[in-house]
Structure formats: structure tokens, C-alpha cells
Amino acid sequence: MPLMYRPMKSDNDQLPVCGSNSKELGVRVPPNENADIDVTETQTVILNRRGMSVAENWRSLPGHLIPKRLTPVFPGATGSNSLSCFRIGEGAFADCNFNDELILVLKPGRTSKGNLAPGREMSVGAFQAALAATREQWQIDES
Amino acid sequence: MNTMSQQFFFNPAFRRYLSLLRNLHELIRGGTDETAAGEALRDSMDQPAENLTAEEVECLNGISADFYSLSSDFEHQVLPKTPTADSFIRDSFNARNVRDYAKSMTLLRKAQDHLELWQLSYVRGSILSEAGEPLAAADFFLKAANLYPQNSNFRFMWLAALAKGSPEAAIAESIRVLQDPSAYAAKFVYKAADIAFAATRHMDTATAMSRTEELIPIFEETILRLQVSGEANEDPGVLAGAISLLGFCYEHVGHSDKALKCFDEGLVMFPENDALRVARGIHLYGTDTERSVADFAEATRLHSVLVWPYLFLAHFSLMKGQVENCLRYSGEALRRSRHVQVTADCLEWIAICQATLGYPPSTVLSTFDEALMLAPDCARIKSNKAYFEQYRMTAEHPSWRQVSTDALRDTGRRSFMPQAA
Numbered sequence: 209m210p211l212m213y214r215p216m217k218s219d220n221d222q223l224p225v226c227g228s229n230s231k232e233l234g235v236r237v238p239p240n241e242n243a244d245i246d247v248t249e250t251q252t253v254i255l256n257r258r259g260m261s262v263a264e265n266w267r268s269l270p271g272h273l274i275p276k277r278l279t280p281v282f283p284g285a286t287g288s289n290s291l292s293c294f295r296i297g298e299g300a301f302a303d304c305n306f307n308d309e310l311i312l313v314l315k316p317g318r319t320s321k322g323n324l325a326p327g328r329e330m331s332v333g334a335f336q337a338a339l340a341a342t343r344e345q346w347q348i349d350e351s
Numbered sequence: 352m353n354t355m356s357q358q359f360f361f362n363p364a365f366r367r368y369l370s371l372l373r374n375l376h377e378l379i380r381g382g383t384d385e386t387a388a389g390e391a392l393r394d395s396m397d398q399p400a401e402n403l404t405a406e407e408v409e410c411l412n413g414i415s416a417d418f419y420s421l422s423s424d425f426e427h428q429v430l431p432k433t434p435t436a437d438s439f440i441r442d443s444f445n446a447r448n449v450r451d452y453a454k455s456m457t458l459l460r461k462a463q464d465h466l467e468l469w470q471l472s473y474v475r476g477s478i479l480s481e482a483g484e485p486l487a488a489a490d491f492f493l494k495a496a497n498l499y500p501q502n503s504n505f506r507f508m509w510l511a512a513l514a515k516g517s518p519e520a521a522i523a524e525s526i527r528v529l530q531d532p533s534a535y536a537a538k539f540v541y542k543a544a545d546i547a548f549a550a551t552r553h554m555d556t557a558t559a560m561s562r563t564e565e566l567i568p569i570f571e572e573t574i575l576r577l578q579v580s581g582e583a584n585e586d587p588g589v590l591a592g593a594i595s596l597l598g599f600c601y602e603h604v605g606h607s608d609k610a611l612k613c614f615d616e617g618l619v620m621f622p623e624n625d626a627l628r629v630a631r632g633i634h635l636y637g638t639d640t641e642r643s644v645a646d647f648a649e650a651t652r653l654h655s656v657l658v659w660p661y662l663f664l665a666h667f668s669l670m671k672g673q674v675e676n677c678l679r680y681s682g683e684a685l686r687r688s689r690h691v692q693v694t695a696d697c698l699e700w701i702a703i704c705q706a707t708l709g710y711p712p713s714t715v716l717s718t719f720d721e722a723l724m725l726a727p728d729c730a731r732i733k734s735n736k737a738y739f740e741q742y743r744m745t746a747e748h749p750s751w752r753q754v755s756t757d758a759l760r761d762t763g764r765r766s767f768m769p770q771a772a
Contacts, residue, residue, distance in 0.1 A: 230393075230394050242394055242397060268405060269408070270368070270396070270400040270411065270412065271372075271411070271415045272372070272375060276379065276384075279416075283412075283413075283415075283416035283419065284411070284412030284414070284416040285415075286376065286384075288384070288385055288389065289385065320405060
């Protein structure tokens with residue numbers, strides 16, 4: 209399982225908030241104008257390498273995704289303080305299977321940014337559930 | 352050869368992200384970013400961020416850190432200068448000189464602890480201004496002005512940058528300043544009056560006339576204050592600019608004699624000032640064209656960055672049938688033009704010259720088409736293109752439709768600004 213980072217809203221139990229809004233553990237779905245995936249008329253996820261954004265390291269992200277309380281260590285951080293930088297996995301950041309349901313695919317032309325995408329044809333609901341099922345594997349790592 | 356970082360400011364996604372980042376920092380400074388509006392703003396940054404390279408992200412994160420220095424409670428301890436810091440500052444200026452603005456900002460950051468915050472703010476503003484980011488530049492110029500109010504140049508630079516990035520805000524600020532001009536440095540009042548005068552171009556005739564009449568005593572007093580305060584010695588271009596604008600104000604309200612006297616007196620003080628030469632040239636074009644053309648020729652000898660001397664000389668040459676000269680001056684004007692219609696006019700005149708000099712019809716038509724792409728509704732250019740097409744068929748000399756002397760002079764009077772900026 210590759211090591212990856214994602215800034216997300218943190219819940220009271222220090223785990224990510226699941227949902228379909230931005231900066232949650234899940235994807236934004238059409239008709240949201242910032243949708244992370246494309247779907248068919250029957251609400252099946254189109255397999256086109258799109259999915260939930262992740263990064264090789266939180267320090268390579270644009271500052272608006274990094275909570276601004278981290279400015280002492282990341283001076284350009286402008287993200288909401290409701291976010292935390294979460295980490296999951298420990299392997300190399302490259303195209304690979306994440307688990308039985310999900311795959312990591314690198315974004316075109318990028319080596320440090322990717323998407324956690326469906327590994328097979330599935331409904332939007334199943335994809336959101338697969339992402340939510342990883343909730344307890346994420347941990348805050350802002351080092 | 353261009354370096355990669357020289358291209359950052361040409362990337363629309365980079366510029367878009369920077370613009371949104373500036374807005375986000377405004378919210379952060381105002382303590383209103385942890386709101387639905389703040390979240391929506393951050394969401395809108397996701398899309399441009401997707402189209403940034405890792406190096407562009409690093410550069411923007413650096414600029415974001417710089418934006419934090421605009422906060423009123425930002426603490427900045429200045430360390431003594433060191434040879435290493437001096438070297439970074441030098442390298443930063445060198446990078447700016449070769450238009451590598453991203454690198455210039457990065458190098459300056461490495462020396463930031465060794466510069467006063469007003470110095471740092473001013474240099475950051477200058478780099479961003481040259482990089483074509485006037486609003487971000489304005490933020491830093493204002494910071495410099497607030498930290499070091501004795502230097503009127505910073506507030507002047509702020510208003511100039513604001514005029515480029517947000518003309519409405521600059522006009523509002525200028526109106527506020529001109530309500531009590533004596534409360535501000537003369538140079539700053541000049542810039543405010545310059546902006547207010549430029550704004551009259553978009554008013555109806557009666558309102559513009561009334562507003563221009565109000566500006567005349569302000570320009571007169573400002574010119575006096577610039578001379579008495581010594582500001583004119585530091586920056587003679589400002590005084591020359593104020594004199595030229597006062598002349599145009601007189602001309603606009605129908606005091607042609609006072610306008611000419613103004614330009615003449617200005618040129619006695621500043622014989623090498625191209626803006627004053629151009630101002631008088633425009634004023635005299637069509638009434639004392641010989642003297643006008645001499646002024647324009649002198650302005651070109653002074654390597655004026657303004658489009659007008661070249662444009663008027665191109666027009667004059669075309670009217671006289673001096674097509675080679677027209678072609679040359681039109682080309683020079685084209686390089687300096689920042690007005691769509693002026694650019695279209697230059698291209699049209701180049702097409703006419705090309706036709707007269709026997710260039711291949713495809714070349715001539717292509718130049719006409721370029722002009723029409725810029726000014727698709729211009730009946731004169733359409734008509735001249737049609738004349739040319741007819742001329743090709745009949746081998747008769749086309750009868751070109753010309754821009755009249757009065758019309759060109761009016762364009763010059765309406766659009767003239769002392770500085771190219």
C-alpha cells in the first residue's frame with residue numbers, strides 16, 4: 209500500500225470526516241462544479257483515472273490546502289485551520305493497487321500527485337463507501 | 352534562452368492562482384477566512400492548482416509567505432547586512448533585469464532578514480509590477496508607503512499600480528485625494544489628478560468639461576508645489592508630466608492659447624522631455640503642422656516610448672505620399688501601441704503602404720485582415736480593403752479613405768498619457 213497524504217477536515221476522534229464535500233474523505237460528485245469524478249447516467253463511476261486527490265507528501269501541496277496554523281514550518285500555508293494533514297500507507301508513490309477496491313493512479317505528467325480511483329466498475333455509492341472504509345487507516349502526520 | 356521560471360507569470364493558471372491567493376490573504380488579514388466565503392474561495396483555487404507544476408507551486412507558496420508580511424502585526428527583525436545577503440539581493444535584481452520575476456522573488460526572500468520591511472515591500476512591489484501583477488504590487492507599495500510615509504514615491508507607485516489593476520478603485524481614491532490635495536505630497540496629488548483627468552474620457556462632454564475645469568487649479572498648484580518642494584528635482588518627469596496634462600486640460604476647455612503657452616514654457620524647462628514634445632505636437636497638428644512634425648521628430652530622436660510621435664509621423668507621411676516613411680513609422684508605432692484601435696490603424700496603414708509598394712496581394716490582404724480582426728466594425732478599414740480588392744481587378748489606383756487630421760488629433764488628445772505606463 210503506497211504512502212500518501214491528503215489534507216482533510218478532522219473529526220473529534222482525530223480521523224478524517226467522511227463525505228462528498230471538499231477536503232473530506234470522499235469525492236465530489238456531479239453536478240458539483242468541482243466534481244472529482246465523472247459518472248454515467250446510472251450513477252456508475254467512469255474509469256478514467258479520476259478520483260480523490262492525494263499527494264506523495266503534504267509539503268509538495270499548494271499552500272491553500274495546508275492549514276495556516278502550520279505557517280511556522282510551512283510559511284506559505286493559507287488553508288483552513290479545520291484541516292489536518294493525514295497520512296496512509298507506507299510503500300512507494302506509484303501506480304498500484306491500493307486494496308481490492310481502490311487503485312492509486314498518478315496524475316498525467318506528475319510524480320508526486322495522484323488520485324485514489326476505483327479499481328473496477330462500481331457505483332458512486334460503492335466508491336464513496338470504499339473510500340470511507342479506509343477512515344481508520346488515516347492518521348494525522350504534520351511532521 | 353529563457354529559463355523555466357521566466358515562464359511562470361505567462362501561465363494563466365499561475366496568474367489565476369496568484370489572484371485568488373491575494374484575495375485569500377485579504378480575508379486572512381481581515382480575520383474572515385474561516386467562513387463559507389473563505390471555503391468557497393479555497394475551493395476555487397483547486398482548479399488552477401491542478402494545472403501548476405511543482406516548481407510553480409513552490410514559487411506561489413513563497414509568494415504566499417511574502418503576503419503574510421502585509422499584515423499589520425507582522426514582526427520583522429532586521430539583521431545586519433552580510434556579503435551573502437548582499438549577493439542574494441544583487442542576484443535578485445539581476446534576475447528581475449532578465450524578467451525572471453519568480454527567481455527574483457525567491458532570491459530576495461533569501462535576503463529578507465537583512466532588509467527593512469519597507470525596503471522589502473517596495474522591491475517586492477516593483478518585481479510584481481514588472482511581472483504584470485499590479486494589484487499584488489499595489490499591496491506591497493502600500494505597505495512600503497505606510498511604513499515609510501516620508502517617501503512620497505511609494506504612495507505614488509501604489510496609486511499607479513492600483514490604476515492598472517483596478518481603475519475604479521483608483522478613481523475613487525483619486526477623488527478622495529483631490530478633495531483635500533494640500534494634505535498629500537505633490538507627486539501623489541499629480542498621480543491622482545492624472546487618473547481623474549484620464550477618467551474624463553469616459554464622461555459625457557458637459558461633465559468632462561466641468562471636471563477638467565476643476566482639475567486646472569489643482570494641476571497649477573501641484574506644479575508650483577513640485578517646484579517649491581524640490582520633488583521636481585528628484586523626478587523631473589513628474590513635473591513635465593503635470594505641465595503636459597495642464598496643457599491638455601486647457602485645450603479641452605477651449606483655451607488653446609493657454610495650452611500652447613503651457614507646452615512652450617514646459618519645453619523651455621525640459622527641452623529633452625519627449626512627453627512635452629509629443630503633447631505640443633498633438634496640440635499643433637493640423638494648425639501648425641510643420642512645427643508639430645518637428646516636435647514629433649524630436650521625440651523620436653529622444654527614443655520616446657510613447658506611441659504617438661510615430662503614429663502621427665506615420666499619418667503625416669501617408670498623407671504626403673511618403674510610403675516608405677509611413678511604413679517605417681507605422682512599424683515603430685505598432686511596437687509601442689497598447690490601444691486596439693491604434694494598432695488596427697497602424698496595420699491598415701502598413702497594408703496601404705504594402706499595396707502602394709507593390710507587395711504581393713496575399714500579403715496586403717493578410718495585413719488588412721489582421722487590422723480587421725482587431726477592429727471588425729471599422730468601416731474605413733473595410734472600405735480600404737474593398738478598394739484594394741477592386742484595384743487588383745481593375746488595375747486602377749485605389750482611392751484610400753484616410754483618417755482625418757482632426758480625428759487623429761482628437762484621438763491623441765483623448766488618449767495621451769505622459770508615461771507609457
